[in-house]
Amino acid sequence: MTYETEKLINCSEFEEFLTDYLDNNLDRQTHKQVAAHALLCPLCHALLNEVKDAVKICHEISAPKTSFVKLEARILSMTAPQTAMACADFEEHLTDYLDGFLPAPVFHRWERHAVLCEKCTDLPGEVVRSIAACYTYKMDELPIPAGLHAKILQATIGTEKAQNVRASWTLNWIEWIRGLSFPISIPQFAPVAMIMIFAVLIFSQTVSADGSISGMYQKSFELAGQTYKQGADVVLGGETIKQKLNQESVNGTFVNDEEEKR
Amino acid sequence: MEALKATATINGAELVRRCRAGDGAAWEEIVTTFSRRIFNLAYRFTSSTEAAEDLTQEVFIRIYRTLDQYDAKQGDLANWLMRLARNLVIDDYRHRQRNPQNSFADDVEDHTFHLHAVGSSAQKDLERREMAKQVQEAIDKLPMDLRTCVILRDIEELTYQEIVDVLKIPEGTVKSRINRGRIELAKILRRMKVVSM
Numbered sequence: 024m025t026y027e028t029e030k031l032i033n034c035s036e037f038e039e040f041l042t043d044y045l046d047n048n049l050d051r052q053t054h055k056q057v058a059a060h061a062l063l064c065p066l067c068h069a070l071l072n073e074v075k076d077a078v079k080i081c082h083e084i085s086a087p088k089t090s091f092v093k094l095e096a097r098i099l100s101m102t103a104p105q106t107a108m109a110c111a112d113f114e115e116h117l118t119d120y121l122d123g124f125l126p127a128p129v130f131h132r133w134e135r136h137a138v139l140c141e142k143c144t145d146l147p148g149e150v151v152r153s154i155a156a157c158y159t160y161k162m163d164e165l166p167i168p169a170g171l172h173a174k175i176l177q178a179t180i181g182t183e184k185a186q187n188v189r190a191s192w193t194l195n196w197i198e199w200i201r202g203l204s205f206p207i208s209i210p211q212f213a214p215v216a217m218i219m220i221f222a223v224l225i226f227s228q229t230v231s232a233d234g235s236i237s238g239m240y241q242k243s244f245e246l247a248g249q250t251y252k253q254g255a256d257v258v259l260g261g262e263t264i265k266q267k268l269n270q271e272s273v274n275g276t277f278v279n280d281e282e283e284k285r
Numbered sequence: 286m287e288a289l290k291a292t293a294t295i296n297g298a299e300l301v302r303r304c305r306a307g308d309g310a311a312w313e314e315i316v317t318t319f320s321r322r323i324f325n326l327a328y329r330f331t332s333s334t335e336a337a338e339d340l341t342q343e344v345f346i347r348i349y350r351t352l353d354q355y356d357a358k359q360g361d362l363a364n365w366l367m368r369l370a371r372n373l374v375i376d377d378y379r380h381r382q383r384n385p386q387n388s389f390a391d392d393v394e395d396h397t398f399h400l401h402a403v404g405s406s407a408q409k410d411l412e413r414r415e416m417a418k419q420v421q422e423a424i425d426k427l428p429m430d431l432r433t434c435v436i437l438r439d440i441e442e443l444t445y446q447e448i449v450d451v452l453k454i455p456e457g458t459v460k461s462r463i464n465r466g467r468i469e470l471a472k473i474l475r476r477m478k479v480v481s482m
Contacts, residue, residue: 118464149471153423156479157439157470160420163413164325168338171324175316175342179349180309188309198306 032056037067041074096135108136113143117150297362301355316345319363323370329436330378332425340377344370371441371451375433382429416479423473431466438463 032040037060043049044057061068100107113136119125120133137144173183180188190198303311323344327337348369355365424432437443437451448459 114468115461115464117468118460145475146468146471149475150467153471153474153479154439154467156416156420156474157435159413160417161440161442163417164321165328165334167321167324168334171338171341172313172316172320174338175320175345176309176313178342178346179316180312182309185309185313188307188312190303190306190308194306195303198302201302201305 031063032060034060034064034067037061037064038070041071044071045074045078092134093138096138099135100139106132106135108132110136110140110143113137113140114146117147120147121151297355297365298357301352301357301362304349304352312349315348315362315366319366319370320345322367323374326367326370326441327374329421329424329440330374330433331381332421340374343377344373347373368451371437375451378433379429419474419477419479423470423477423479426473427466427469431462431469434459434462435466435470439467 037057040049040053040057044054047054049057061071113133116125116129116133120130125133137147176183176185182188300311300315304315320341324337324341327340327344328334331337331340348366351369355362359365424435427435433452434448437448438445443451445456445459445463448463449456452459
């Protein structure tokens with residue numbers, strides 16, 4: 024108890040510490056002493072409450088409710104009326120404002136007009152609400168009238184029972200082929216492909232007698248075999264050569280008449 | 286919304302291939318998937334269920350005849366189909382505006398009972414119906430050029446470039462018409478006390 028009494032402060036000390044107490048700038052021990060004194064002394068308690076109220080009122084006065092945008096707009100409209108925006112311009116820029124595409128100088132002039140002009144001040148909100156009404160309207164889609172599907176099917180495929188209309192095998196196959204994409208995806212390769220096709224066609228048509236590549240190889244083998252036999256006959260005797268020369272020539276070869284006379 | 290979800294899952298190229306081959310079931314699938322969307326698009330321009338029904342049927346006949354022109358490489362089926370539908374509906378709308386005796390905008394009130402909201406209370410349902418009716422009435426009051434742009438932008442949710450492609454007018458004109466259309470719509474809805482502060 025003695026200890027507690029020793030720690031108490033008097034009224035003049037209370038007043039001295041009051042501001043720091045309200046600003047929470049006292050050390051813990053002193054703060055406790057000031058609080059204890061306020062509880063014990065009714066005069067100092069009343070003083071504390073008065074000061075608290077006064078500080079609160081001062082804060083309210085220093086932060087006025089008036090919008091600075093409106094104040095700024097009023098000042099500018101009186102001092103620099105040339106920067107004000109006309110109602111027609113305000114409406115013209117409304118969608119750009121909502122889309123966020125207004126450049127900064129126009130943006131500020133637009134906002135100032137929105138604050139000051141009584142005729143236009145509600146318009147942006149109303150436009151936003153009407154857009155929202157359109158979206159709501161969109162969500163409430165009308166159902167399809169009864170019988171419309173049947174009418175459409177009758178008008179297009181000639182029957183309401185679409186399940187009975189089957190695709191023919193041939194048409195299915197044709198559509199499947201149609202759906203395939205050409206393997207050469209780079210257009211520059213198309214002329215090269217065409218040249219190659221022509222080269223193969225010309226080569227096969229001119230070299231082979233029957234117009235096919237396989238025929239060309241077959242004839243080549245026959246010619247090679249015949250040449251081999253002729254060479255073998257030369258080794259064996261002249262009569263055989265004459266006999267063989269009378270044979271029909273293979274396509275792509277010729278028989279030398281002078282050699283035959285000899 | 287169910288139709289929108291369904292369109293995302295179907296294989297458009299395969300469906301069209303089967304349709305071209307003469308498969309009735311494939312064509313029926315296309316009709317069921319897209320008919321509601323196209324019907325609603327037509328209704329927004331005609332404000333009449335009968336006219337929207339006829340227009341939807343015409344659109345599908347045209348789609349059926351032009352299926353050969355669909356190329357899967359140039360976009361999915363939903364985009365191609367809706368682009369075609371939009372062009373036809375707008376052409377029809379322009380034609381009717383030039384010939385006012387063909388106008389159908391007379392039965393908005395009679396047909397709004399079709400609007401429904403699954404899972405909402407009766408009161409909310411009623412409010413939404415009323416709201417939808419008023420929005421359609423307000424849209425009907427817009428001039429033709431503004432109305433087209435507002436529907437395409439704020440209901441069909443097309444981009445500016447897509448609207449340019451559909452209407453074949455400069456982007457600046459599209460933006461200006463959307464802006465003017467929105468303001469006019471907001472003013473009409475304010476007079477109707479649908480939107481107010």
